[in-house]
Amino acid sequence: MSAPAAWTIPEVRSALDARKISARELVKDFYTRIEQRNAELNIFLALSPERAYAQADRIDAAIAAGDALPLLAGVPIAVKDVISTHRIPTTCGSRILAGYKPPYDATAVTRLERAGAVILGKTNCDEFAMGSSNENSAYGPVRNPVAPGHVPGGSSGGSAAAIAANFAVASLGTDTGGSVRQPGSFCGVPALNPSYGRVSRYGLIAYASSLDRIGPFAHTVRDAAEIMSVIAGRDPMDSTSASVPVPDYAASLGKSLHGLRIGIPDDYFGEGIDPEVRQKIEAGIALLEKLGCRRVSIRMPNTEYAIAAYYIIATAEASSNLARYDGVRYGPRVPGGTLIEMYQKTRGRGFGAEVKRRIVLGTYVLSAGYYDAYYLKGQKVRALIARDFREAFEQVDAIVTPTSPVPAFRLGERTANPLQMYLADIYTVTGSLAGVPGISVPCGKTAAGLPVGLQVYGPAFGEDRVLQIAHGFEHAGGATL
Amino acid sequence: MKISREDVLKVAALANLELSDAEVDTYRGHLDDILTYIDKLNEVDTAGVEPLTQVVAASAGDSTLRDDVIERCDVINEVLEGAPDPDAPYFRVPRVIEK
Numbered sequence: 001m002s003a004p005a006a007w008t009i010p011e012v013r014s015a016l017d018a019r020k021i022s023a024r025e026l027v028k029d030f031y032t033r034i035e036q037r038n039a040e041l042n043i044f045l046a047l048s049p050e051r052a053y054a055q056a057d058r059i060d061a062a063i064a065a066g067d068a069l070p071l072l073a074g075v076p077i078a079v080k081d082v083i084s085t086h087r088i089p090t091t092c093g094s095r096i097l098a099g100y101k102p103p104y105d106a107t108a109v110t111r112l113e114r115a116g117a118v119i120l121g122k123t124n125c126d127e128f129a130m131g132s133s134n135e136n137s138a139y140g141p142v143r144n145p146v147a148p149g150h151v152p153g154g155s156s157g158g159s160a161a162a163i164a165a166n167f168a169v170a171s172l173g174t175d176t177g178g179s180v181r182q183p184g185s186f187c188g189v190p191a192l193n194p195s196y197g198r199v200s201r202y203g204l205i206a207y208a209s210s211l212d213r214i215g216p217f218a219h220t221v222r223d224a225a226e227i228m229s230v231i232a233g234r235d236p237m238d239s240t241s242a243s244v245p246v247p248d249y250a251a252s253l254g255k256s257l258h259g260l261r262i263g264i265p266d267d268y269f270g271e272g273i274d275p276e277v278r279q280k281i282e283a284g285i286a287l288l289e290k291l292g293c294r295r296v297s298i299r300m301p302n303t304e305y306a307i308a309a310y311y312i313i314a315t316a317e318a319s320s321n322l323a324r325y326d327g328v329r330y331g332p333r334v335p336g337g338t339l340i341e342m343y344q345k346t347r348g349r350g351f352g353a354e355v356k357r358r359i360v361l362g363t364y365v366l367s368a369g370y371y372d373a374y375y376l377k378g379q380k381v382r383a384l385i386a387r388d389f390r391e392a393f394e395q396v397d398a399i400v401t402p403t404s405p406v407p408a409f410r411l412g413e414r415t416a417n418p419l420q421m422y423l424a425d426i427y428t429v430t431g432s433l434a435g436v437p438g439i440s441v442p443c444g445k446t447a448a449g450l451p452v453g454l455q456v457y458g459p460a461f462g463e464d465r466v467l468q469i470a471h472g473f474e475h476a477g478g479a480t481l
Numbered sequence: 482m483k484i485s486r487e488d489v490l491k492v493a494a495l496a497n498l499e500l501s502d503a504e505v506d507t508y509r510g511h512l513d514d515i516l517t518y519i520d521k522l523n524e525v526d527t528a529g530v531e532p533l534t535q536v537v538a539a540s541a542g543d544s545t546l547r548d549d550v551i552e553r554c555d556v557i558n559e560v561l562e563g564a565p566d567p568d569a570p571y572f573r574v575p576r577v578i579e580k
Contacts, residue, residue, distance in 0.1 A: 101562075302525070308521055328565075328572050343497040349499070357508055363495050364484075374519065380527035383532060386533055419515055434536070
């Protein structure tokens with residue numbers, strides 16, 4: 001069976017404008033694809049056809065009336081299951097939220113629909129976004145559409161795979177330590193983690209509040225830029241959203257990369273990087289030089305401490321955020337003789353192994369006697385990592401690294417050793433701690449056909465620059481290096 | 482071992498988390514590995530470094546406080562529909578106060 005056709009946002013628009021297809025027919029086509037292959041790939045946890053067709057009919061009515069169409073009219077979009085959708089099941093990949101239907105939409109979802117997008121359904125992910133392989137979902141792992149014996153990456157594995165399988169035109173994921181960029185790399189699709197504060201998190205079910213961000217996946221960098229133009233910007237419902245003006249992201253695309261200084265941190269190419277990944281990234285850097293970028297060797301000396309700082313801060317915040325799942329307000333309850341017993345049993349049985357591990361670690365590092373040694377120390381090291389980035393951006397316009405030290409691994413290959421799994425997040429957690437934007441863009445494939453991702457970091461609120469570089473790289477043939 | 486079974490049980494109690502004996506043993510081992518790894522932070526001199534709690538104020542200069550204005554939000558029924566033991570307009574829980 002040949003793969004169904006990929007649609008980009010401009011292709012959807014021109015097909016609708018030319019009346020080659022109606023918005024309803026397009027939605028139906030995507031649901032047919034999903035029906036045919038979702039059982040195998042396990043990408044969607046819930047579909048929302050009623051809402052999707054209602055939106056498609058509104059678009060078709062606008063077309064029939066000759067109205068001007070909004071930017072994303074009729075564009076089918078998939079949403080990670082940690083992002084709230086009104087009356088559509090939102091489980092965070094967890095048993096503890098089985099059957100939960102949020103009473104409201106996340107702002108990012110509201111803005112997409114207001115721009116004409118069609119929400120197809122909710123994508124599988126690691127439970128509460130905790131994981132790098134999607135194997136921590138209570139509803140089974142997603143298979144990588146590029147290589148179905150392999151993981152799609154995580155935690156936003158379903159949203160990345162939805163693009164690779166042509167189940168959606170674009171999708172939303174969330175990134176706390178690499179959960180958009182790494183699955184983008186594993187599935188061979190562009191994936192942007194915007195600056196902290198750039199996209200409202202109202203309705204995003206929290207994992208680690210000082211790190212969580214919402215970001216897009218798409219077939220092209222241009223499409224990711226279009227999605228960003230819609231979802232970015234201040235939201236009065238999220239006091240951590242920034243009021244920095246939102247530029248026209250698509251306008252920066254196509255500008256020459258000539259003269260841009262790209263920093264290559266020596267500290268990111270030490271031991272642990274797969275030789276094939278290293279070779280592809282070197283070829284990617286050479287391609288950027290050919291496009292006129294100037295390669296500058298930089299130091300980011302605190303990189304080796306990023307994983308330790310990240311897993312202290314993220315688990316501490318998670319242990320606090322996940323205290324709300326106690327069998328009182330939502331999700332299934334496991335009865336107990338007392339209130340406390342009810343809490344303990346509900347949480348003990350509702351959460352999966354990785355979530356419990358992180359709650360235990362996070363509670364430990366925050367507990368009396370350990371706070372200074374762990375949590376406070378982690379926050380101080382975080383300040384040094386942020387300083388590494390600030391100092392680097394005094395010398396360079398962008399930083400280029402691998403997204404992940406390894407390509408997609410086989411299902412089940414790495415589940416036995418949690419620490420080893422954590423260590424592979426090294427290139428993404430640094431930017432998470434610093435709050436800067438980073439994009440993963442396809443950079444060739446290994447001999448076995450597994451995609452490699454090249455990561456471009458920019459300074460805070462420099463999404464336009466990372467999109468510009470990623471777009472230039474994509475158009476120069478980065479994906480087929 | 483940096484971590485004892487008792488440490489794991491104490492933390493699990495703080496987090497209201499029931500763990501099986503097997504889970505206690507598994508997490509004890511994993512936590513020990515992770516905390517041993519985290520000890521590498523002791524190599525870093527952080528004297529005089531201010532902890533970074535979140536980056537938005539540092540980068541955007543506008544972590545905004547707003548007036549605390551009450552707005553109506555008619556979601557009680559919808560919220561209770563998803564509750565495991567609703568008794569409108571309340572959530573019912575096991576008795577916490579003895580007679």
